[in-house]
């Protein structure tokens with residue numbers, strides 16, 4: 003089937019959209035990087051009672067299988083229960099940190115993703131799977147790097163809030 | 166199956182892709198009967214929404230028949246004729262329980278993108294980029310619908326497909342603008358944009374008791390359609406000073422509630438259009454908030470502005486001074502459809518809400534690229550192009 007161009011062609015492509023998207027991020031007023039970044043607790047708030055998060059003191063999977071410190075607190079008002087965790091293992095640094103991110107085994111990303119799964123399992127009984135890709139991608143325009151940029155970002159899509 | 170795929174900025178193709186399958190117990194598979202264009206798709210097409218991948222199936226406003234359900238689906242069975250909410254909600258997280266379905270905390274399997282860009286993640290949406298979960302869209306023969314008990318609504322007998330269709334997205338969006346914008350009996354309401362969303366917002370304002378509703382656009386056929394089918398007053402912004410006209414029509418006060426249904430690709434007759442377009446071409450463009458600016462300026466002191474139009478990133482020159490000093494309430498949201506769809510279907514059935522006129526063009530799925538071209542350029546009075554896989 004031939005390609006159909008809708009309306010007028012614009013010079014700005016998806017690379018520009020990604021640049022604009024990244025520019026949206028909040029830049030803190032403090033001039034330096036967060037000195038506590040590596041040790042901050044990761045957290046989700048679950049719409050349930052504290053005793054439903056760890057019945058008889060047993061942590062739910064997949065969090066139980068990770069080497070992580072965990073704490074549970076009642077959330078204010080009607081917000082449910084706060085579940086906090088952070089990796090106990092030392093975090094990779096330098097190039098191995100980048101490799102861990104790309105492989106998907108960065109310890110903080112794994113903890114964050116486990117927290118989200120626990121929340122979803124408790125609240126809905128399942129972890130929603132993303133759709134399979136349609137597989138209908140047309141060959142990329144020669145010289146375009148847009149596929150690569152997107153794939154790098156996709157690796158982190160379920161991880162922690164940083165890029 | 167056949168599906169309409171995004172291939173790049175302003176490029177669509179119709180492709181053969183694998184049929185969707187039940188992937189979670191609470192999924193259903195819906196055979197699409199009718200699926201339509203939405204202004205939000207234009208933002209995807211023009212490359213304003215990031216995280217679109219070549220091959221992604223688009224479309225999110227649709228109606229169909231359930232053909233398969235997972236073992237966890239309780240309220241539906243194969244054969245049900247349903248309208249599907251464009252936003253995916255689990256129904257059990259804190260946000261869903263508070264009727265803020267577009268903020269569902271469990272329906273976006275890729276929350277990292279929105280978390281990073283906005284400091285908080287939002288719900289999954291069909292056919293709406295990987296930032297909103299990467300779910301395949303409805304311009305296809307079949308769609309996988311997660312959390313089917315929450316997101317599919319049986320269409321009452323006697324309601325036509327083309328009327329029920331718009332309760333998936335345009336009608337609940339418009340209703341939300343009027344409802345969360347705080348429209349009360351006796352209010353004066355102005356609505357920017359006479360697309361399907363703006364028309365539905367104007368009608369919702371009337372049904373919520375507004376005494377005077379004024380709709381703003383530039384396309385004569387859209388203005389005429391709104392006057393005729395919605396019954397609101399209209400203003401052509403290309404020949405009128407909108408804030409001045411609104412003040413004159415409202416005893417010098419300005420509208421109590423201003424609803425923006427235009428979005429980040431707003432058009433302007435002023436020099437700002439040239440300036441913003443030049444920036445866009447250079448790849449340094451921001452979202453274009455022309456209608457939002459005008460709404461903030463025109464709104465009465467102490468009034469409220471609701472932003473229904475989709476924005477993705479930053480805007481330039483937002484009138485924060487006017488907002489702060491005039492004591493305005495400014496809100497926005499992706500639609501919380503689950504909260505409104507049953508009520509809207511009821512009103513459609515009773516004839517209180519008319520939607521079928523929005524379907525200006527009916528065509529096959531193969532014709533979708535042509536349909537989008539008409540919709541984008543507003544050719545031949547196109548307000549919504551509806552695709553039927555069975556044609």
Ligand SMILES: NC(=O)c1ccc[n+]([C@@H]2O[C@H](COP(=O)([O-])OP(=O)(O)OC[C@H]3O[C@@H](n4cnc5c(N)ncnc54)[C@H](O)[C@@H]3O)[C@@H](O)[C@H]2O)c1
Pocket residue numbers: 202203204205206207208334335338357358359360361362363381382383384387402426427428429430431432433455456472473474475498499500501548
């Ligand atoms: N919040 C949500 O959940 C939600 C849902 C659906 C659509 N939307 C958004 O709502 C917006 C409208 O959607 P639609 O389907 O009606 O689109 P549409 O393209 O059919 O209509 C937009 C209308 O705005 C008019 N317009 C452009 N510039 C204007 C200006 N400066 N002043 C007044 N009118 C102006 C256009 O002429 C057009 O008629 C889009 O941004 C879309 O993404 C949001």
Ligand SMILES: [Zn+2]
Pocket residue numbers: 203204205206225226251334335
């Ligand atoms: Zn839409």
Ligand SMILES: [Zn+2]
Pocket residue numbers: 254255256257258259260261262268269270271272
């Ligand atoms: Zn939810």
